Amino acid sequence: MGWFKSMLQKAAIKFLNVQPAMQNSITIQEAYTYETNLIRNKLWYRGEAYELEQFFKNISSDPVNKARFWSAVPSKDLMIRKIHSGLPAMIADRLTDIIIADIDNIEIKPENKAWEEISKENKFFEILADSICRTLVSGDGAFKISIDTDISKYPIIEFFDSDRVDYVRKRGRIQEIVFKTIYMKETRKYILKEIYGFGYVKYQLEDERGNQQELSLLEETKELKDVSFDKSLIMAIPLMFFKSVKFEGRGKSIFDNKSDSFDALDEVISQWMDAIRDGRVQRYIPEDLIPRNPNTGELLKPNPFDNKFIATGTSMAENATAKIETSQAEINYLAYAESYANALDMCLQGIISPSTLGIDLKKTDNAEAQREKEKTTLYTRNKLIDVLTEVIPQLVATILKTNDILNNKTPGQYEVSITFGEYASPSFDTVVDVVGKAKSYGIMSIEKVVDELYGDTMTDEEKAIEIRLIKEQNGMMIAEEPKAVDEVIEEDEDIEEVEADDSGELDE
Numbered sequence: 001m002g003w004f005k006s007m008l009q010k011a012a013i014k015f016l017n018v019q020p021a022m023q024n025s026i027t028i029q030e031a032y033t034y035e036t037n038l039i040r041n042k043l044w045y046r047g048e049a050y051e052l053e054q055f056f057k058n059i060s061s062d063p064v065n066k067a068r069f070w071s072a073v074p075s076k077d078l079m080i081r082k083i084h085s086g087l088p089a090m091i092a093d094r095l096t097d098i099i100i101a102d103i104d105n106i107e108i109k110p111e112n113k114a115w116e117e118i119s120k121e122n123k124f125f126e127i128l129a130d131s132i133c134r135t136l137v138s139g140d141g142a143f144k145i146s147i148d149t150d151i152s153k154y155p156i157i158e159f160f161d162s163d164r165v166d167y168v169r170k171r172g173r174i175q176e177i178v179f180k181t182i183y184m185k186e187t188r189k190y191i192l193k194e195i196y197g198f199g200y201v202k203y204q205l206e207d208e209r210g211n212q213q214e215l216s217l218l219e220e221t222k223e224l225k226d227v228s229f230d231k232s233l234i235m236a237i238p239l240m241f242f243k244s245v246k247f248e249g250r251g252k253s254i255f256d257n258k259s260d261s262f263d264a265l266d267e268v269i270s271q272w273m274d275a276i277r278d279g280r281v282q283r284y285i286p287e288d289l290i291p292r293n294p295n296t297g298e299l300l301k302p303n304p305f306d307n308k309f310i311a312t313g314t315s316m317a318e319n320a321t322a323k324i325e326t327s328q329a330e331i332n333y334l335a336y337a338e339s340y341a342n343a344l345d346m347c348l349q350g351i352i353s354p355s356t357l358g359i360d361l362k363k364t365d366n367a368e369a370q371r372e373k374e375k376t377t378l379y380t381r382n383k384l385i386d387v388l389t390e391v392i393p394q395l396v397a398t399i400l401k402t403n404d405i406l407n408n409k410t411p412g413q414y415e416v417s418i419t420f421g422e423y424a425s426p427s428f429d430t431v432v433d434v435v436g437k438a439k440s441y442g443i444m445s446i447e448k449v450v451d452e453l454y455g456d457t458m459t460d461e462e463k464a465i466e467i468r469l470i471k472e473q474n475g476m477m478i479a480e481e482p483k484a485v486d487e488v489i490e491e492d493e494d495i496e497e498v499e500a501d502d503s504g505e506l507d508e
Contacts, residue, residue, distance in 0.1 A: 031062070034247045038138055038163055041253045044088040044262060045137045053082060068260070069267035081277075083270045087344075088137075088255055088262060091352050095254075096133040098356075098377070099384055100125060102421045106392070109415040112400050114154070122157040128392070131159040131239060132384070138162040140240040140251030142177050143395055144196065145402050155402040159239075167238065167249060177236040183218050192221055199231030230411050235402055237395045241387050254351055261346040268343045272336045279331045353377045385420050392418050446470055 032040065036059065043051050052070050060071035074080045103125070108115055118124070135141050142165045144158045160179050168176035179194040190213065195202040203224045205213045216222045242252035255262070348354055356377045393416035401411035435452050438444040444452075450463050450470070458466070 030246070031065070032059075034250065035163070037246075037256070038253075040259065041137055041139075041255045044255050044259070045092060047084055047086045047089050049082050049084045052084060068263050069270070070263055081270060081274055083266060083273055085262070085265050085269055087265065087347055087357075088258075090357055091254065091348070092133050092136045094356055095136060095352060095377075095380065095384065096129055098381055099132055099388065099420075100129045102381075102385075104419040104421050106396060107417045107419075108396065108400070110412075112412075112414065114403055115396070115400060118154045118399060118403065121152060121154055124157065127157055127159055132388075134159065134161050135239050135241060135251065136254050138251070139242070139244060139253045139256075140238065141165060142179070142239060143237040144177075144179050144194070145235040145237075145399055147402065147406050149406075153406075155399050155406060157399065162251065165238075169249060174238060177234070177238060179236070183220055185218060190218060192218075196234055196236040198234045200226065200228045201235065202226045229405050230401075233398065233401055233405075233411055235398060237391060237398060239387075239391055241384055258347055258351070261343065265340075265343040265347055268336070268339045272340065275331050275336070348376075350376065351380055389418060389420075392416075 040055065043055050056065065056068055056070040057073070060066045060068070065071050070082065072080065131141060131143065138161050140162045142160055144160055146156045146158065148156055164180045166178040166180070167174055168178065176195055176197045179196065181192045181194070183190045183192060189208050191206045191208075193204040193206065195204065203215060203221065203226060205215050205217060205221055207213055215224050240251035242254070244250045244252040244256070246256075344354065344359070348357075353374050353376045354360070355374060396416045397414040400414050404411045431453060435444065435449050439446075439449050446467055447463075450458075450466050454463065454466075
């Protein structure tokens with residue numbers, strides 16, 4: 001049957017004279033380089049309207065960029081008030097706060113007492129919060145662990161943003177991490193490259209043209225020397241939450257696909273505020289009634305805020321009287337509110353829920369509906385936690401191994417684990433309702449009910465006491481385990497022997 005179908009297809013092609021499609025090459029020019037894209041994301045996070053306008057005007061060489069709100073150039077003698085919502089910074093900051101607040105415990109085996117001092121001196125959780133936020137904005141970064149006994153007797157933890165980090169990969173695996181630091185000397189710029197690899201740290205100093213220079217050229221680098229240590233250890237840990245599709249080997253920012261949505265939101269807000277300003281009460285004042293300067297008698301010029309009016313000519317009609325007339329334009333607030341809600345939804349879709357940011361677009365939602373809205377935030381949080389569950393234990397173990405090297409010890413083997421709490425968990429009333437139904441249906445034991453209700457808020461001993469009290473109040477008696485027949489016979493024999501002894505004592 002297959003040969004017959006193939007024959008019919010070939011006959012149809014021959015009969016219709018169908019020609020195969022020609023292969024044409026298509027050239028597409030990228031809008032941004034990696035550096036330009038990184039600058040754009042950082043400016044969204046900084047949230048300065050003047051900086052955003054300068055950036056988009058400088059890159060608006062194509063029709064798409066020119067059509068954006070932040071690239072718009074007003075006509076002569078016309079001012080546009082451009083307002084930034086500040087939403088990008090709120091998204092990154094709130095996600096960071098959620099992650100840091102959910103960290104329960106970092107467990108190290110075998111226990112290392114030096115970790116508490118290292119964490120306290122380096123302000124570990126502050127560095128961790130900063131690294132999470134900057135990685136969300138920039139896409140990736142890396143922790144650098146260094147030793148400087150002039151500053152601290154413990155390893156020093158630093159986080160470098162993606163614009164100061166390069167990666168050297170071999171077959172998809174990182175072999176080296178290059179940290180770049182800029183120094184200035186007599187208006188000339190130099191770049192120090194710290195190359196962290198497995199078992200070594202190397203230093204290179206380059207000028208603006210990429211030519212290598214001596215480390216002794218700068219005061220800050222003259223004492224740096226290459227070092228080597230255990231080849232199984234690299235004193236640098238990369239951090240990346242999402243992979244970039246446009247830039248291979250680099251991370252993806254949460255702002256990468258939202259730039260146009262942020263631009264649209266700012267345009268809606270700016271137009272709304274502009275309409276409110278233009279919708280103020282207009283006063284039409286005849287020339288005879290215009291306020292004058294009491295000293296010179298000159299007509300006062302209108303002020304757009306506190307003294308705004310429109311001058312009209314004096315009427316020459318019979319019985320005409322000069323009077324001040326007022327009017328106010330109607331503003332369609334409902335249309336602006338709808339546009340704002342839609343633009344806001346586009347900005348937050350797939351990243352975070354409005355209720356997480358304290359935004360309630362529907363005032364009638366109950367508690368259950370609010371928790372349902374938190375699911376988007378929960379998905380994003382779970383993705384970040386999955387990455388941090390691998391990175392943070394690796395980072396802590398590397399820090400402890402570096403501390404061993406600092407103290408002239410062989411790097412130890414440490415098993416580090418981190419636990420996170422729950423987010424947007426249901427209320428106690430909801431848990432009681434759900435668990436109570438399961439118990440009434442006979443599909444959940446009392447032990448499981450107590451565990452689900454109280455979780456980590458009770459210890460095992462307190463849960464055992466609570467279970468016993470519940471059983472006693474419900475009339476459940478704790479019976480002894482049934483004994484085997486052999487055990488019963490042995491007990492009877494023991495009793496007979498005791499009775500015989502007692503009877504002998506009585507006879508005596």
